[in-house]
Amino acid sequence: MYDNKREFGNVLIVGLGMIGGSFAKSLKQQGLATLFGADRRVGELTLGVSTGVIDYPAQLDEVTISNMDIIILATPVRAMESVLTEIKAFIKPTTLITDVGSTKGSVVAAAAKVFGEAPANFIPGHPIAGAEKSGVLAANPHLFEKHMAIVTPLPYSDPELLDRLHRLWRAVGADVVSMDVDHHDHVLAASSHLPHLLAYTLVDTLANADRSQDIFRFAAGGFRDFTRIASSDPVMWRDVFLANKDATLATLDLFTDRLSDMRQAIVEADGASMYGVFTRAKSARDHFLRLLEQRTLGKPQEKQLSISVTPASAINGDIKLVGDKSLSHRALIMAALAEGVSELANVDLAGDVKVTMQALKDMGVVIEEFGCGSVRVHGVGRTGLRAPIAPINVHGSATSLYLLAPVFAGQAFSVDVLADDSLLNTPFTNLLRLLKNAGAAVSSGAADCLPFKFLPSSINAVSGKLPGPASSRLMSSAVLLGLFAQGDSSFESTMQFDEQVRALFASFGVEIEGQASITVRKAKLEAANIELPSDMQQSLWCVLLASLLPGSALQLQGVTHSGRMGALLDLLQQNGAKLEWCGEPLGVFATQRLRVSFAKLRSFSLSAEQSYEFREFLPCLAMAAVYAEGDSQFEAVSNLPYFYEDRMTTLVDGVNHIGGVGEWHAGTLLIKGSTPHGGDLDSAGNELVALAFLLLAARCRNGATVRDCQKLLAQIPNLEEIATTLGLKCSVLS
Template sequence: MHRPIFEQVCVIGLGLIGASFAQAIKDNGLSERLVAVDSHAPSITEAIEHGLLDAGSANLQDVISGSDLIIIAVPVQAVQAVFVDIKQAMDNGQLAADCILTDVCSTKVNIIDAAKAVFGSLPVGLVPAHPIAGAENSGYHARRASLFVNHSVIICELATTSNVAITKLRLLWESVGANVISMDAGHHDRILAHTSHLPHLLAFNLVEQLASHDDNLDIFRYAAGGFRDFTRIAASDPKMWHDIFFANKSAIVSALDEYGVYLQTMRQLIIDKDSTALMGLLGRAQAARRHFGHMLASTPYTDTSAMSASYNITPSNTVSGTIAIPGDKSISHRSIMLGSLATGVTHVTGFLEGEDALATLQAFRDMGVTIEGPDNGNLTIHGVGMNGLKPSKTPLYMGNSGTSMRLLSGILAAQSFDSVLTGDTSLNKRPMERVAAPLRTMGAVIQSTGHSGTAPLSITGRDTAGKPLQGTEYNMPVASAQVKSCLLLAGLWAEGTTTVTQPEISRDHTERMLSAFGYPVIVEGNRISVTGGGTLTGGDIAVPADISSAAFFMVGAAISQNSELTLTQVGINPTRTGVIDILKLMNADISLSNEAHVGGEPVADITIRSSNLVGIEIPEHLVPLAIDEFPVLFVAASCAKGRTVLTGAKELRVKESDRIAVMAEGLQTLGIDCTVTDDGLIIEGKGTATENGDINNSQPVFGGGHIVSHHDHRIAMSFSVASLRAAEQITIEGVETVNTSFPGFAELANQIGMSIQVDTDAE
């Protein structure tokens, strides 16, 4: 219950919206008195009998005296007549001149015009408003106090309106659970013409069309769910929509004209049997419906109901079996990018359907590329060629994917059109100047945000910026596959040659895939060069299993008792196998079999057995080759005998979280002695070894406890692995982001012997 905001609220019109608003005000104690005006006497009588109203009448003058808020909830064409009655009450002294006046109509310009016509100048208390809420049933009996909870309410803050009126009405709507946003009246009417008025008009029209058909009885008898869902809104009040269509005539006619163009386009695609273009249109529409919801709420792609999730893990000590790991995220990203820019069709198998890769896929759909799928890891990409991308009509939303944002920056810097790249709250805090600065040396015009150089990124197209990008020689201060790939991709359009020199080897998926698409790449040790002006040719891409995802299970088998686990057809690109090299230095029992090449990438089955791990000083040259795997390697080090020292890993501090600090915090929570350094971590392992060399992985190393993952997928999965050597239950908070790289992780972990319960908090 809230404190009252108003002394007396008068609701004019007890239909669904008016009665629901009245009920919400009553239930939340937001007004000392509540009165109403409605020409339907039974509604007034029932509202008084139900205790909703203190008074009511068909005549406004009977109940309006002393009201400090009037809510007009009548059909839009009747509002001007209501204003006439309100002005008379003001002239008679029944209402103060600064009484707050608001409405709930779905058009706003005509409400403002009506107020000007009646009052001469706009009242200082006038606050036009529109709740975006409704229901199939209408009238007083359909009222629901919760109707506005988590729904948007648009208010138009007029220059003539007092700040007190705006503040009090905003507070009222927020107090009944609504989300209040401000919008110019004209913009409101144009937006609503497309999102509400046009769909209702089409629904009414379709039902009328089918009802007039000769086979109308059979049409309605056998109508499928889609027909019922789409035409449900045609059951709305005809008088109300009649008034709305006339009130917002200009914007609705404009929306209808635009719709007609799109409808004609689809008609022609069907006539021409243009399969590729039709699939592109349908695919973009299907994805867009989901995409914009996630983009506006900054939520994940693969879970539409759970805003937060946690793991509750019961300790287990053995894992075994043979499992397939999801596709490599890095290669999945690049298959979309290069397949879209290629000439011809690219077929992708093994595509990782995780949130990060889906963000890349959506970005290229937004830029006009037809992509069929994903369907069980299968994609068909209809390439548009090197110069075929089209500008997105909205910012390109990268979700949580740093790879998407950094690599796309290189591609977009060379396009003719302007672009904006944005992401979720976490991604928008990560450093982007590391790609923006070297791109500027090539002539790119990129604006990052804030002092720290973060997203959103605004990229000016070459049509505006002028001359094309110029090839460059860039010496990378730190080995980073993302920065290297960004510059090489920009170099595909640059005049001359672009050369990137890296201090250490980093993952080379971009170089390999460019070659697979027929683009010449010169690799001379740590120098990689491309010359602009070439073309890419579509083909088949098989995405191997992701070694970064496999690393969790590799460590899990190594630290547990009586375990043997085989991971099939994992990518063993030599720029990615640092985790294997480090685990072998720690005395892990790892073997490779069935080695082969798939789509230019080496793969193998990896078998891991229980191991007596020992602490080591991790060679710095291996750090870039295992940068994503260090969180779970820290878990392995905790289970090893002796000290493990990591240096040269500053890159870990600017990932989805500061992975050094966050892992140290979690390890200490579970009883591990570790020390954070400027560029690494020192871990005192608690493992033991028997004199005869037998595996001794039965003793717990970790205690139980509550871990905060900081919504970092690799942190969450790493501490899940720690449960294999834990004494008590471990709870990990913020695991919903696991889907960015490893959808189905918990299910697969449980399949091999772990015990993870996923708890979600829907909001």
């Protein structure tokens, strides 16, 4: 009958309800223990044996208790004191005693009352799993799989038995975490106990209302979903609330205060306050659902996508592209930090920009979307952000990290920052030096990599030379960091400040003076209404497509001739591109309509300085050079940061693979003008490489297929639509 040869030996479940029965059934089906059940309801024991939940019924006597290796108390929390009293005299010190109650303080107190002090072999636990059903017939051996089990060891708990308890929960499929008793009770009061209290109270209130029959008759799915847990065992939940009285009352008081605020907002017709609560709540619940999905399904496998391109004779049309991605990040952040409501038009809301927008929402910023890239941002001011409920995940967006990090550094609350995939292994040495030089309290993982942790600190004005090689992102980081400092910031950079970014900051009240020597003068940040110019990468791609394909005549709306975009277009004109500006410059960014037609491009010759200045656009420029007359050279490409060089190496390999000629000479990239025959091009998952390969494929003799394009399509989800509008013959393949 008693068997110690199995992994967990003899296990007694006291209380053969749904939780205890599910635990027993899982262990029994896996052959991990000999299962005994004790329950004052004789019928439950009989069913437990007949349905294969337990091996043997048992009594709480000396013979049974002294032979047990593990005892699991699955009774109501208020019954645990009497159970412990009944078995106290028979328990061996080597027997692990644990429970599954949803409160821990009362259970520990019960053990202390019985034993004088909770013994070292008594280690409380609590599975975060369950259902409204009860009784042994509701036993489900898979109930705990992909659910959390919280173990709450005491300071003097036996370490070997604690390890056994962890292994026991893992054996039934749970993800085990440790937590102290008091913290557990407050967390569960908020996440589990309060929702049950609200559901019971709401149903009882409506059931006693004057129109109760019609209320229940016409209630829809929302009422059903919200009140589902009111079907739980009333006796159990009465005991839970009595056992966890203090933590429940503290959480209930907090909710009552917020409910009072919401009532006042309705009285005053304060739509902005209501929308803010609803937005933050949606963001928080979406975060919860993402965690639940990851716990249940694991990380989803990314579907491999390719784009097949058939040679096109020409592209034509009149098109307006989505707003510039880098400006979209900055515009959303500035609008959030400004006072008042900003209207932003032509914002790129795809790809990495969604990461920045979600982070702002997680910190309490209300952002309304109206389609077609139009948003209304309810600014909260520099000190109005709220602590996020969970770490901010920047996923794979380095731009989001660069631009949000100064904002995190300037807050009166702590922020943890995580990332995904390759970004976790990317060092951010220069960004961290900038932050720490200004007094930011930020710590990082090994080798200046993520995760980051920001603590409240006093920010000093940014001064001196920016660390490391210059970049537009780091310069914007310095400006944003200066917004949280006393006084104006002045710093030096080896590159000039981009005029488009300067115009954006000025729209919100931040004046940036100088070029390489920069002074940031900030006044009160005020809301702005602006329309962003077309995205630079997409604009360059369209301009080069029209320039390379004979018979093309293209018009692009909302293109600016200022900043780096202007410098890029000037470079193309110097190399034979046919560009014509139409109309007067409009808006903050002086945008115009740009006409582009086919041109016989001359070879490119970029100096080391130009290769650095245009490093983000080198992939498309290099692919245009494949079809230019003569030999093009891009100096010092090997001196660029490794990820830029990696992109170019992938591009050169692709060019050579389909019949073109690309060579390296002492760090200079040489591309000989030719017409490749076509074939397969592997972008290695990089969106800029994939975009450039599409440009290369459009004029190959036999077309080409660009592999691994899922990141490109995430960043430009309407790429097929753009291609169709232009007349480019391409299709997405899975």
